[in-house]
Amino acid sequence: MLHTVLNPGAVGEVSSICDAHIKAYRIMLLARVLDDKFASLYRMGKMHGGVFLGRGQEALSASVGLALRKGDIFAPLIRDTAGRLAFGEPVLDAVRTQFGSPLGPMRARDGNVHRGRPKEGLLAMISHLGAMISVVNGALLARRFKGVTGVVGATCIGDGATSTGAFHEAVNQAAVENLPLVLIIANNHYAYSTPNERQFACRSLLDKAVGYGVAGQQVDGTDLSACLGVVGDAVSRARAGRGPQMVVASLLRLCGHGEHDDASYVNSDLRAAPVGRDCLKVAEETLFRQNWANAAAISRWRHDAVQKVEEAVAKVQREPNPDPYKEDWCALASKHLSEGNE
C-alpha cells in the first residue's frame, strides 16, 4: 500500500531537477496542509491528546522520504509528516492515527505521530527519543543476513535527542557494523523549550560525526534545493556501501513543540534570521524564479492538497470509535500464552 499515495505523475522516476522540485514541493505542501488541518481541529477541541507538527521542517523531511525507495527502511520522528508522505505513507494513516480510528495502522492503540507499517519498512516510533536508531540498525543487519544489498535505512532526530544515550550507542553500533544508516539530525535549535546552549557544547552537531567515524554533511534545512542535494547524496553513499552517513540540518520549528505550546521562548533574532525562513515559501520562490511553476499551478496544487486532506478527515470522522468489547486486550502474538488477567 505504501508508495502509491501521490498521483502517478508525481511518483514516477524524476527526470530533471525541475520535476524533483515540483514533486518535493507538492509533498511539502500536502504535509503543511495536513498539519494546518490538525492544528485547527486541535484548536476546536476535536483531538484526543496532543498534536505535533513539522512546520518549517518539510524541506528536509521530504528530501529524506524522496531519496528512499521501496524496500528501504525509514524511521521518521515527530516532525516528519512530509517525509512519511514522500516515502508513501497514505494521508489516511496519518488522519486515522491522529483520530484514533480503529481502522488505522495503530488501531486506536497508539496515536498521533506514533504510527507506521513496520512490515513495509516504515517503523512506528516509540516516544523515547533516540530509541529508533538501533532498531533501524537491526533491520539493516537483517537485510545483510538475507543477502539483500543496495538497501538504506534512514531516520530523523532532533538536536535534543542527540543528548540521549540511545543515540550514542546506536550511531556507534552502526559505525562498527558499517551499516547503510542515514541519520538526519534536524537542529531546529530547541528541544521543547531548551535551546542548543543548554543541550550541547560542541560548535556544531556535525563535530560528532568524526567521533563515531561516520561521514557527515551539513545543510541549510530551509533550502529545499540544498536538502534534496545533500540528503540525496548521503543516501546514495550509504546505498553504495560507504557506511553510515550523518546529515545535520539547521532550521527552525515554525510552531510550538506541540499545539498546546505557543513557543514564546523562541529567540526573536533566530526567527528573523535566515534560519527562521519558511522552507515552503523558499521552495515556492525557487519554483517561480526558475520558471518551474506559476501561481496558477501552485494554487491548483494547494487545492488538490486541501481536497485530499479534507476528504481523509471527513472519511475518518465518520469512522466508528474503537469498541473496547471487540478489543482482544492481548499484548502477545502467542495468544495462547496470554494471561488474560484483569
Add this chain to the structure above:
Amino acid sequence: MLHTVLNPGAVGEVSSICDAHIKAYRIMLLARVLDDKFASLYRMGKMHGGVFLGRGQEALSASVGLALRKGDIFAPLIRDTAGRLAFGEPVLDAVRTQFGSPLGPMRARDGNVHRGRPKEGLLAMISHLGAMISVVNGALLARRFKGVTGVVGATCIGDGATSTGAFHEAVNQAAVENLPLVLIIANNHYAYSTPNERQFACRSLLDKAVGYGVAGQQVDGTDLSACLGVVGDAVSRARAGRGPQMVVASLLRLCGHGEHDDASYVNSDLRAAPVGRDCLKVAEETLFRQNWANAAAISRWRHDAVQKVEEAVAKVQREPNPDPYKEDWCALASKHLSEGNE
C-alpha cells in the same frame, strides 16, 4: 583518613621532576605488589568472587591520583589501584574490601574494586560501566553551589565503556555545565575479549572530544613521564576553570580481564609492540637512566611495598567474617521507614 597512607616524605609537595617520578614509581610499585598478592591469593582459592587487576595501567592511574588534591573528587574504575593509592586510599581499604572484611569501608556488603569513601571524595564505583561520570558531575555541581572553586573531579574509564549511553550523556552534561571534569580514557585495546575494531569505528577515541566540545589530549600510557605531564596539565586546566578535559591513553592490560581469564585472545603483535611495554619497567629504566635511583633503592622500595601489603593481608586475614546476625539488613538511612520484610 585519606591522604595519609604513604610515608610523609613521599606525600609532601613535590619539588622536582625527580621527586615526582620517584613518588609515582613507588605508588605504581605498591599497586603492582598488591595486585600480585591478590592474584596469588586468587590462585590459591583464598578469594571470594573475582579479582580484577590494573597491571600495565599503573603509570596512567597513578598520574591521575597524584594530580589530585584533598578536596577533589575521584571516581576510579576497575584498574585503578595505583590511582587510588596515589589519591590516598589506604592499602587496608583495598585488602579489606577484597576479602569482604566487615571492618572495610564496604563492610562486606560490596567487594573487590567496588570500594570508596564518598565523603572523602573517593567514590565507590557501581559495576555498570559509564555510570560514575555523571555522579562526578553532580559532586562538582554541588561544589559550585557551595561556592567552592579550584576543585577538580577525575574519573577513569576503559575503551569499551565509551560505547555506553551513560558515558555519552555524562560527558555532554559536563560540557554543557562547563564542569571541571577530567575524564581519563584508558584504551587498553580490549573490553574483556572485545578488540577496539568491534567497539568503535573512529580513528582515535580522542576524535570524540570535539563532538562534545571538550578539550582532548592523548598520551602514551606506558610512559610515566608522559602521563604525569599530560594528566597533570589536564587537571591544571580543569582546575583553572577551562572546562572538561579528556585524556586518551594508549596501553595494554598486562593481565586477564579478571584473574579467571588468561587473555589468550590478546593479539601477540600488540603485546610485542611498544604499547605492550610494562609501564613499571619503563619507569624503572627512566629512574636508572636519569640516575634518580639505583638498584638498591628500588629493591628497598619493593621490600617496603611487599611488607606493607603482607602486613595488611595478614591483619585482614585475622579479622572476623561478617556476622549476618549483626547485619541490620536495612537499605535505608531512614531506619524507621524500613519495611524489615523478609
Add this chain to the structure above:
Amino acid sequence: MSITYLEAIRAAQARALADDPRVFIYGQDVGAFGGAFKATKNLAIEFPGRVIDAPISEDAMLGLAVGAAIEGMRPIIEIQFADFSTTGFNQIVNQAATLYWRTNVPCPITVRLPSGGTSGSGPFHSQSMEALYAHYPGLIVMTPATVEDAYSMLLEAVAIDDPVIFCEHKYLYYHLKAEALPTEAMPVGKARIARAGRDLTLVAYSAMLHEALAVAEELVSEGTEIEVVDLRCVKPLDTDTVMASVARTGRLLCVGEAWPWGGVTAEVVARVAAEGFDLLDAPPQRLNAKDTPVPYHPALWAAHRPTARSIAAAARRLLRL
C-alpha cells in the same frame, strides 16, 4: 481561594527551595519554561541558578543527582513523564538505591515522576511505575492522592535522607482542588482511612483513590458501607492500617491503575492473606489495569484502567462472596 494538586507540587518545591539552600531542581525544561506541566513555573526566577534545565539525558540527570547528594545537596529531579524514567532506570535502582547500603552515605534525592493515565496520552505517556521502584531495595515510593498529600509528602520527600520516587498523578494535576495547603501532615509511611465503613475495605492509592471514594458513595444507596484506605506511600507499605481495616470489615478489595502482574495490589493482597488470613470473611480481591500497553483512544483507555464502574462491580461481587 483554591489550590490544585499541581499548584501544591509547585508550592512545595517553592517552599523547599526557600527553606533549604541545599535544594535545587534539575530536569528538562524546568527552568525559564517552568516545566512541561508548569510544576516549576516561575521558580527559576524566584530562585536564580537553582532551577536548571537538563539535556535529554535521564541517565546523566539521575547520576548527577546522586553525586550532588553525596556532597550534601538535596536535588529534586523532574522526569518529564514517568515513562521516560526507564532510560534513567539504572541510576535510580543501582546507583541511588544502593549508595547508602554500600557506603553508609545517605542519598537524599527526590525523583518526581508525572505518572498515570490521562485520556489520549497513549502507551508512552501514561505509565504507572511504582511497582518497579518498590521492588528494588533502598527506595521510598510515594503515591499521593490528594492536594494536601501532594504538598506535604513532597516536602517530606525532600527532607528524607533516602531516594524518594515521587509518583504524582497527571490526571489529578488540574482536576483535583483543595481549599488551602495543609499545615500539618500524617507521618510518612502511614496510610489513611479516607472514608470509614464496615462492610468492605477498599484499598487504593493515587488517582484510583477518587474512583474508590466514588464507589463508596455510590454503594451507600445499596446499604453498603465501604471503608476506603488511601495507601499514600506504597513503600513502605502500611500493612497495619490495612490489616486493622480488614479486621473491621472482613473483606478486602485492592485497586491499582498499574498492570496486573505483581505490583501494589499483589503485595497488599499477599500481605493480608499471609498475616491477616483469619480476619477475612471472603477471598481478598484485586483489580488492576489490563495487561496491555495503555491505549491511546479514550474509549479504549477508559476500559483499560479500573473505573468507579468496574470497581463497584468488583465490590458488589465481593460482598456477595
Add this chain to the structure above:
Amino acid sequence: MSITYLEAIRAAQARALADDPRVFIYGQDVGAFGGAFKATKNLAIEFPGRVIDAPISEDAMLGLAVGAAIEGMRPIIEIQFADFSTTGFNQIVNQAATLYWRTNVPCPITVRLPSGGTSGSGPFHSQSMEALYAHYPGLIVMTPATVEDAYSMLLEAVAIDDPVIFCEHKYLYYHLKAEALPTEAMPVGKARIARAGRDLTLVAYSAMLHEALAVAEELVSEGTEIEVVDLRCVKPLDTDTVMASVARTGRLLCVGEAWPWGGVTAEVVARVAAEGFDLLDAPPQRLNAKDTPVPYHPALWAAHRPTARSIAAAARRLLRL
C-alpha cells in the same frame, strides 16, 4: 555422559542456529571468546557470521534485536549479567514489549539474562529481575530450574513469536547436571509437579527449586510430605497447577530468590488467596531474599537469600498453623 545446565544452554543455541537460518546471537564477547560464561563456546566457529560481538551498549543491542525481528530474524541477545539489562531496560519494556500490540508485527527476540546470586558476586552481578519484566505487558518470562528445561525452554523461547526474557540461573550453570538432553518437553507456560506430596504445596522456580526439593526430602523424616511445584515460567504463570496442588494440600508456601516487595511470590500468593481461598487450611506464606542489595561476602549472601534451612523453618511454621 552428563551435561550441565550451562552446556544445555549452549546446546540449545547450537541447535537453534543449526535448525533455523533466522537465528543469530548478539552480545558482548559472545563471538570468538564464547561469552563470559562460555555459553556460546565455539558457536562463532560453527556458525560463521552468526554469533556477533556487541559493543558495551545494552540499549543498542536490544534495539537492534527488535529491528532484526521486524525483518523476520530471531535474534538471541546475551546480556553479560542480568543486572546490566537495566541499561537496556527501555528497549525491552517499551520497544520490544509493545511492538506487537501497537503494530501487529510480532517481535520474536530472546533475551538471555544470566541471573541470580552466586557466592562473592555482590550487588551488581547477582540480581533476579524476573518480576520487573513480568510486570510489563507483552513479555514472556522464563525461569528454568533444570538442565532439561534450560534446553527445551530456550529452544521454545527462540520459536515463540514474542519477546522472551530467559532468566538462566548462574548458580546452576556448573552445579546442575543431567544424564542427557531431553527429547520432549512440557508446553510453555505449564508448571510442573517436581515432587508429589499431600501436606503442603511449596512453590519455587529457578535455583530455589533445588532448595525446595532439599527441604521436601528433609521433612520426610518428620513425617511430612511436601509437594513441590516448579513454576518454570513466571509469566504466564500457571495458576491452575498451583491451585490444583493447593487443593490437595491446603497449604501454600511460595519461595523466591528476588526481593520481597512484589514479585513472583506476591503474585502467586495473591492469586491463590483470591481464587483459591477456600482451598486453604492455613494462611498462604511466602519467603524471599532480604530487602537489601545482594551482599558480597559469602556469609552475608547465604543469609540474604532463602536457603533450605530457612525454607524448612518456614514450612514447619506453616505446618503448625
